[in-house]
Amino acid sequence: MSHRIRRVPPADLGALLRVAREQMELRQVEAAFLAGVSRSHLANMEAGRRLPSVSVARALADVLCLEGGDRERLLSVAVDDAGRDHPERSPVVSASPDPGGVS
Template sequence: MLRGARQRSGLGLREVARQAGLSSGYVADLEAGRRCPSVTVAQRLVEVLGLVEGDRAQLLTAAVTDAGRDNPLRAPADA
């Protein structure tokens, strides 16, 4: 779903990664289903790709709340 949404947006993988503040390798892993995004990353991708409601809901449903930047054990950036 993510790869198709990116292609429909007309953006390349590197451009999506840049706009979302992610590495292109991580975005490629998300597209291939090798990784699951955090809620924060999913929301960034929704914004960058301008996802329609169905795709938006699918991506946010697949997101996990304790991954990466959303991990409750991760110290806040301003702490």
């Protein structure tokens, strides 16, 4: 297992996320839920302590209705070797009820 390099988020990323969330009139917990991340992870991104993975960046861009340069800025700093996008992480398979009834 290799160690990945800790990347420092750009100074403007946290403000971009916070301002966009506030413009959508969402609390952190609401935006995080809609994007499929924990509130603390979103808080860490807004505080400039963490970068999103590519899939989280896409989800946040959609939830926060980011367009144009703001969307590109977020996606350009996303990492592809962390969180859901880590190459050694197994895909999550959701359990769903048998649509045929009795199994």
